[in-house]
Amino acid sequence: MYDGPVIDPHHHLWDYGMGKHRWLMPVEGAVEALGGLEPLRRNYLVADYLKDSAGHNVVGTVHIEALWQEDDAIGETLWLEGLDKSQGVALRYVARAPLGTPEARDVIARQAAVKRVVGLRGILSHHPTQPQKSFIKRADLGYDEDWRRDVGLLGEAGLHLELMAYPYQAQAVFDIAQAFPKLQIIVNHCASPIDRDEAGMRRWRDGLALMASRPNIALKISNPGAYDPQWTPQSIQAVVRDCLKAFGTERAMFGTDFPVADLQMSFSEIYTNFKQAVAHLLTPEQRALFHDNARRFYRFD
Template sequence: AARHAVVATVHVEAGWAADDCVGETRWLETLDKSQGILTRYVVHVPLARRQAPALIEAQAAFHRVVGVRDILSWDPDPARRFAARDGIMDDPAWRSGLKLLARHGLSFDLMVFPRQLADAARLAAAFPDQQFVLNHCGSPIDRDVDGMRKWRDGLRLLAQHDNVAVKISDLVAYDHDWTLDSLRPVVLHCIDCFGTKRAMFGSDFPVAGLHASFDEVYDSFKAIASGLSADEQAALFFGNAKRIYRLDDVSSTSLLPA
């Protein structure tokens, strides 16, 4: 990562035990910050639980906490699902937890599969004051023609809501035999739907390291974005993440990728 001018990082919750989600944040606080890593945290809160209000309060008390993720990705195939059940976005108890985030100024990292993008669009409409960040481009997991069509249509629907941004990240998890040519249409569709003011590049490391190196990921992003203006590239690589994840104390001599 040394040659990519990384000036800050945002840690996104990594599957710590739900009963002790604040424990992950406490652990993060013990780690060395001298190299500019772990600048902000997106933490876990199980929003449907009755303890959610107290957990949100506890997490928000850490000044590096800027957002919450409660993974919603569900698929009929048990081997592919991350969430315990389908329909969580419509659960009144879960929505009650989500409603508390905005008052603390916390964004919500939205991790869903393409089959759930229409539900996510309805959720965004129901919570217009909540900032959502769609993870991994909406996880285009089905790579056949029909699967990619459903992903494209769902992404376009979700992007109609101005309170949703997209994180272009971990595409190699859904395209193990990736090439620059296979990644390009996915990245460009995200930018076409959300524009350069509501999209950001993200590494998703170390998870993405299963299928690509950090250099390969960011060299690919740079190649795909090379035709955009300097301001557009600056927004995708730095500016939008700085705004959404409240990196106000982070500066860079250049917002363009090195």
């Protein structure tokens, strides 16, 4: 199995005591799609990530915004800048901005001025029949004129767009990519197979194929056990196989989504399943998925 260098292009860090991540707080109306959040209500800092990733040859990582309070989006970036970088953790950032608001232009410019910021993330994940699984209230956010206006600013600022979306938003992601053909878009978490019945998985595979038809969309195969409390190595391998069937080995990459993914599986389980799923591929293809593609998309050079 693969034993080369790894870049983890998707993880989070937080200081729980700062109170900047409201979604982690024990409040009514928390997003149930993630499961019980109690194990996440603690600090998760560089030392914690290093402990979890020990033995996996992780040579660099990308920090993805962790829903830090939106009226202080730049605060998370400044906090990250103060953390230890000597062991490769959080060498690049995908930050946050209040897209669709009058403040967005200024925040995007301020984020882009930080050298380690290479992209911004938007969240479109909305479930039409199970509101407890929705991360946003508006099903049509991806078509909002103000939101689209701010997406257009990202390319001008030299940033890419990272998106979290369910299969129900696959058409919107495709349309965004078509509207901004020079903008790199990276879809998170295997494009979120949120409904695990037969119809839901078919909807997810159709969404993968639709998004993959746009050359400016790439896919992160991250948190592969999300939304699947009864996951098995076989079910993880099936998800990886379908992702690679759609996007190939040049527009996909493996990531953990730690510590959120720890709700379903350990760090070692994630990478063991990834390695087993692609053991049949040539070594250069495996290295692309574990390291080279992340290095290219997140501009480690």
